[in-house]
Amino acid sequence: MSISTPDWVKHAVFYQIFPDRFARSPRTQPIPGTTFKPWGTPPEEQGFQGGDLRGMVDKLDYLQDLGINALYLNPIFSSASNHRYHTFDYYQIDPLLGGNEAFRELLDAAHARQMHVVIDGVFNHTGRGFWAFHHILETGSDSPYLDWFLVQDWPLRPYQHDENNPINYAAWWGIAALPKFNIDNPGVRKYLLDVSRHWIEFGADGWRLDVPEEIPDAAFWQDFRRVTKGANPDAYLTGEVWDNATEWLQGDRFDGVMNYVFSRAALGFFAQESLRTDYQPGGFALEVLDAPTFASRLETMLTTHPWEINLAQLNLLDSHDTARVLWTVQGDESALRLALLLQMTLPGAPCIYYGSEIGMTGENDPGCRAAFPWHAQDEWNSDLHDFYRKAIALRHAFPALRIGRFEGLYAQANVYGFAREQDGEALIVLFNAGKSPAEIRLPLGEITGSQGAFASVWNQGEYLAQAGVLSDVKIPARDALILRRVNRE
16 A cells, blocks of 8 residues: 655644643633633643633744644533543534634634644544433433443433442443443444544644544544545544554554654653653653663664654654653753754654643643743743754754654664765764763764765764764763764765
8 A cells, every 4th residue: 555644744843732721812702601710720620721722823923933833732622621522512613712713713824824733533432411422311212312322221320320330331431421432333433524524624734533542443544534635635644542553554544643652762761860760651661771772662663664654653752641741850851852852853743742842840631731821931941942942943954854764873872873864965863861971983874975074053063974984973961963964075
């Protein structure tokens, strides 16, 4: 099968937004009689703080200045939860976010800036208030929609249940508020596929699919791809798959997945002394890695899937489902900086979780879902923000870092390096995860060529290849050196 993924994704730097907590716009008038928690209320209190889609529009200048050219939004459909994974109307953007008109405004404003917008699709389960499930609650076994869900007994216990009287219908992880769809039902399949087409035709640029492994139905996902790509061949499809995603990345389902394999490897190498190894994001262990093991993990990651897929993977360091990086590495900012540089120089689309660029931290959900402190800029980590801007600009500056060939070059002790090449432009990227400066002898590879001069584009240094080797290459402690070939004499 010929595999094709959207070209725009290969050049994208994504920014993931948790809508209720990113920005509240004064242009969105609250529904009369509604109140929100004060902006900045600790996320542990749950509740709604009033972020909305026009708030995102208002901050597009900020995002564009950062270098962002694609957005990934957590769910935006009507829901009775601040994270909106409890959908009760898939055709209505939540009025608390500004409704369908606000989404139209966001899409138009983003597209005018050549920015893409990917939305979250939750199709394994719905919310307890979803109209078809509510119909069953009201009419019982007489409901025509009975087979849309997996009812086990009567009467249903959507609220009154305990260990002696558990819920009696299939629900995601046994949570009563999240009844699971019966995907085998043709009406359910048609409904969800119609939803997928509707929002792509409305202007969304793709879907991030929530817990797709819990719909183990290849034909459904193949139909999903056919329908969405039929509406827009450049629509991006990425799935929440935490580990090996080979089954999903054969060209018939997704273009990429949320690449937690990348994040676990990056944190394991760059946070060797600060990593919380007792924390297991998604149930997967975090391990301290030396350079050879780290290189092996990346090599496996990049050879498991076709190259076209590698270029469209969503490479992330943290998300709404994990603790923030700075918490995971116990405040080790150098680990975050190095991991970010790796994000910006490896194949795959980088994805930044909102607020990471100003030093936001927090434990696992809900601690990772705090409000963006727009009104406390004196508390921002401005140096880190500037670093993000520089790192993102570096990726935008060199096509080789986005779509170029990849070749591992070096992996010893605390130093790891690779090369990228595109249309004759070759770059060498070297990381030093150690606390002391490193000086290495670097054999050049196939894609760099064995001759020529190399000048730094990140940190200082100029080197001339002799007999296919760069000698005395100096990499600062807890830092990186990036070199560009300037000739091939």
